[in-house]
Amino acid sequence: MRIGYPxxxxxxxxxxxxxxxxxxxxxxxLVRTVEANLDALQDILRWNDRHGIRFFRISSGTIPFASxxxxxxxxxxxxxxxxxxxxxxxxxxxxxxxxxxxxYTLLNSIREEVVEKSIAELAYHADLLDLLGLxxxxxxxxHVGGVYGDKPAAIVRFVVAYSRLPExxxxxxxxxxxxxxxxLVDTLTIHSRTGVPVLLDTLHHxxxxxxxxxxxxxxxxKPTWDGHGPAMIDYSSQHPERRGGAHAASIVLDDFxxxxxxxxxxxxxxxxxxxxxxxxxxxxMEFMQVRIAQ
DNA sequence: TCATGTCAAGGCGTC
DNA sequence: GACGCCTTGACATGA
Numbered sequence: 001m002r003i004g005y006p007x008x009x010x011x012x013x014x015x016x017x018x019x020x021x022x023x024x025x026x027x028x029x030l031v032r033t034v035e036a037n038l039d040a041l042q043d044i045l046r047w048n049d050r051h052g053i054r055f056f057r058i059s060s061g062t063i064p065f066a067s068x069x070x071x072x073x074x075x076x077x078x079x080x081x082x083x084x085x086x087x088x089x090x091x092x093x094x095x096x097x098x099x100x101x102x103x104y105t106l107l108n109s110i111r112e113e114v115v116e117k118s119i120a121e122l123a124y125h126a127d128l129l130d131l132l133g134l135x136x137x138x139x140x141x142x143h144v145g146g147v148y149g150d151k152p153a154a155i156v157r158f159v160v161a162y163s164r165l166p167e168x169x170x171x172x173x174x175x176x177x178x179x180x181x182x183x184l185v186d187t188l189t190i191h192s193r194t195g196v197p198v199l200l201d202t203l204h205h206x207x208x209x210x211x212x213x214x215x216x217x218x219x220x221x222k223p224t225w226d227g228h229g230p231a232m233i234d235y236s237s238q239h240p241e242r243r244g245g246a247h248a249a250s251i252v253l254d255d256f257x258x259x260x261x262x263x264x265x266x267x268x269x270x271x272x273x274x275x276x277x278x279x280x281x282x283x284x285m286e287f288m289q290v291r292i293a294q
Numbered sequence: 295t296c297a298t299g300t301c302a303a304g305g306c307g308t309c
Numbered sequence: 310g311a312c313g314c315c316t317t318g319a320c321a322t323g324a
Contacts (some may be wrong), residue, residue: 008318021320022302061318068302103315104303114304121303146305180306180315 002096002230002269003284004055005277009044016040017061025065027073034075037062038082045089053281054095055269058128060102066124067117080131087132096269097132098139098232099125107165108145108158115161119169126168136171137229141199144175144182144190151181155190162194176234179204184217191224198224201234202259203273214262222266231266235259236273251280253287260288 008015016037020029041058048056063079065071090097105118125140132138147154165173174197177184184205187198198221205217212220218233225231237248237255251274263270274280 015319017318019301019319021300024320065302070302102303102317103305106304109304111304117303148305 001263001266001288002053002055003281003288004053004057004096004269004271005281006057006100006271006273007059007277009047009278010276011278012040012043012047014040014043016044017059019061019064022065022068022070025070030064030071030073030075031078034063034079035082038079038086042086042089045086045093045095047278048095049093051278051282052285053278054093055271056095056097057271058097058099060099060125062128063124066128067120076127076131083128083131084133087134090132090134096138096229097129097134098141098271099129100141101125103143105142106145107142107161108154110146110148110157119161119165122169122173123166126166126172129172130168138172139174139197139199139228139232140169140172141174141176141232143178144187147181151186155182155186158190159193162190162196174199174228174232176201177204177208179207181208183208183210184212184220185210188220188224196224197221197228197231199232199234201236201273203234203236203238206238214259218262218266218268229269231268232271233263233268234271234273249275251276251283253283256284256287257291260284260291264288264291 007017018033018036020033041062045056063075066075101121105121106114107118109115122140129138144158145154162170175187175190176199177187184200190196191198200217200221202214222231237252251272272280272284
């Protein structure tokens, strides 16, 4: 089981998601920002290797404004060599990565222009992984989207939009259950109509479910990953004071232990969505080693 | 240099 | 209909 964290490494103090204001856009600023982001990404991957961490979420902000109409620069060809080198490092060190576009990526929007912009955003994510030279087990995860007062219709719109996606996106796309709208059952319904793998978020599932235990939920999502590599799972401890779904500052091992007991014998990769990122991963890995030794 | 307001983008819930 | 929230960091401005 690989355990990973998203986007930035707080110990190193470098960000691979530097950006700039749209109003400041220039080719020069874009190139400088992306170069800095790729430098940081390489530093983070090396740090991860030194600490035995082989799962990482690359920031969607690596190429700022990549799918925005303002982008007139051929970033794909300009950074192809650089991305290829980084991707080779990922492959050589048996790492796995994923990407998670933000809440504005909505394949099932009732507005066609939103769907088109979302597809453009997903195309950027697929380009990035393709230029890294990574196979289709390296995924792009999104939420299903909005309900618009009619969930069955919203699911149908998702299925239709999915069928329209170009193959480079479709082979990497996975959907995640959320804490308010589309729960495990909904995502499994979409899987049955599209074949898209279901990424289980354990915290969202604990908040929004139809009575399935964690064991049942894991058993249900597992077969959706056949042919896509080990299932990816998102885990976070609930923030003790903030609203349901808010991520904790650091991993709570008492809360993690029962989840680990469910996961440890399964072929899965676990992404920790916790504020202190790599610190919690190291805690979780140490905790797991102790448990295995017992 | 530092504090603070703002940022490309959508949808939902509350008032 | 307006607005805050999501999730979040990081930019950009003004003092």
